[in-house]
Amino acid sequence: MAAMRVLALGWEIDGPGVTQAEFASADSLASYDAVLVDPEPLPSLWESHATLEPDGVWRLHPGRDLGLARALDHLLSARRAEVEDLLLRGGGVVVVRVRPPGEGVEIAGSPPRRLDRYAFLPRTSLVSGPHHLGLPHGLRFIPRRGRDLALADEPHPAAPYLRALGPLGYEAVLVATLGAPLAAFGRVLATNRVGDVVAWDLAVGTGRILFLPSFPGASPAEMGDRLLPLVGALLREPLPVELPDWISGYSLPGEEDLRRDEEALAREREGLRRREEELGERRLGYDLLRALLAPRGSQGLAQAVQAALDRLGFTTSPRGAAPATALASSPDGDLLVRVALSLFGPVGPEEHRALLLDLDRWRSEGNGDGRGMLVCLAEPRLDPRRRGPQWAEAVGRGCRDHGLILTSAYDLFRAVRHVLAGGDPDEVRRGLLAAEGEWRWKT
Known part of the structure; x- marks a missing residue:
């Protein structure tokens, strides 16, 4: 494929094809192959203008805010539409750096509207069996720091990235507000030692949203060296994550041989895993002594x-x-x-x-x-x-x-x-x- 075009919003990252921009002034997000979003700077759009009121809520009052509330509504609506076009029609990738939600802002009205760092996520309703997940309000970002990241989906292209930067730690975990398991809707890539999801791959339309730990302290060059190959690998995949049911009826000559080779490789991988466990037990015996x-x-x-x-x-x-x-x-x-x-x-x-x-x-x-x-x-x-x-x-x-x-x-x-x-x-x-x-x- 041609050189990919990547837009980084609020995310300091160096690498070929990367354009740095601010959330409010960037070109259309749908005009890129991939968008990397660090939501941490987003509250700066309203923090200096909102008022902390007696109920402890930061609030904007339309008519008394010089048009800021309306401008925020227009901006976020436009960005959401662009993200939806990128995912649903463009088959692109949106990578979101998982941060604590921070202090949001409420726009007074009837009903009031609340904005936070993740208000740019597309509005979509996902159903998997008995479970339902509505974005963005059905997904919560819980502040929780740690360095106990464990890979949950080793063959995923994100595995080398998570393994290399995992020691830098995470700042938040993801949960569904209605208690639905996130694994029912997307691939859980990494968890902490108590099972909280810290990295998640969610298919939306023909594209995907990749929620990755913040890895504070990583340099822009290191982040580019690790993250861009991952984005490129996802963009090179020609099929969507969720395939239609009928496509299994269209096999190609030689595909069965490929499937057998993949199964043989999976058995070899399982054998290597068991061998690693055996060697680990032997090492533990010596370490005990x-x-x-x-x-x-x-x-x-x-x-x-x-x-x-x-x-x-x-x-x-x-x-x-x-x-x-x-x-x-x-x-x-x-x-x-x-x-x-x-x-x-x-x-x-x-x-x-x-x-x-x-x-x-x-x-x-x-x-x-x-x-x-x-x-x-x-x-x-x-x-x-x-x-x-x-x-x-x-x-x-x-x-x-x-x-x-x-x-x-x-x-x-x-x-x-x-x-x-x-x-x-x-x-x-x-x-x-x-x-x-x-x-x-x-x-």
């Missing part, structure tokens, strides 16, 4: 100790709601394990006393002669070979006197590393269970 050296808090240390004991042949399970205590069972004996993390100095005797209380409760429940073990990690910010004492002297004496096993997370890490290198886990486990007081890895 390395957390013996630098954990994510006490809970991370508890998970790491349980993973290490599992490698030594124990069967571990958390005990109670506290993450610091776990049960470790084996054919050679059972342990009640407590972990202790100290950020700036040796682990103190309070952890030893807590283990004794846990052990008394455990034995009172009929668990026989099971023993207790305290795993300590002090000063995790330092290299393990440069750390000071991992526990106070009183802890060492108390563990010896009460027959408890006392070890450091680093010694447990060294023992597991020996097992992963081919060492006998049974030998290591029996040596650990035979310890009285401090246990160190000697090999």
Whole structure:
């Protein structure tokens, strides 16, 4: 296709074929292939003229506003008509940068009319099964900042753009006022971790509106490098998003082979996804063991100790709601394990006393002669070979006197590393269970 013509309204973006303009003074939007709209500057058309009234609403009064209300009505009506022509007749693309709606303005009258940043969106009524969505009033933009963007439609041309700029974050999410799922009307491209829609591709007529996160902080050059290829890919698609039902009856020779190849590629992609998940699980296993050296808090240390004991042949399970205590069972004996993390100095005797209380409760429940073990990690910010004492002297004496096993997370890490290198886990486990007081890895 010929070089595309792109109009950027209020959106600082650099690239070939891009024309920068203001909302009020731009040429007809229908005369371009694509229009990129950042709605943030739109309220400047009325902010300096509206009056904040006692009910907390910014308001314009026709007849007392020097004709501003009428001019706004004419301008927005014209822009809406141009957007509708671009979408319905021109098969173009409108890209909207999703911003919080901000303070709108009410034009007094009977009935009053309300304008906000998104008043330029086309007026259309969409129906999908039992759901109905009316634009623009049926779509709400909720202020919500975050950087937890997750792709929901990977094969979409917008995926590289969203993946590259996702760390810059979003400022608002989209919802339907009547609670209809947005996925019923268009392709949800990205969500946050709780499922809010942050990027959405909506087919309108033969064109489409693309709602994309604001990605604050992106430079005009970076935005152009990432966004323009996406717009070009959408404009190169010869068919509309919504095809008529009858078109499936007009197949072409060779199309069935293409469909089989696409299905085979989809199966390969699914296989790669499962392989990635398997590799991720394996990586998680190694990361859990390395957390013996630098954990994510006490809970991370508890998970790491349980993973290490599992490698030594124990069967571990958390005990109670506290993450610091776990049960470790084996054919050679059972342990009640407590972990202790100290950020700036040796682990103190309070952890030893807590283990004794846990052990008394455990034995009172009929668990026989099971023993207790305290795993300590002090000063995790330092290299393990440069750390000071991992526990106070009183802890060492108390563990010896009460027959408890006392070890450091680093010694447990060294023992597991020996097992992963081919060492006998049974030998290591029996040596650990035979310890009285401090246990160190000697090999």
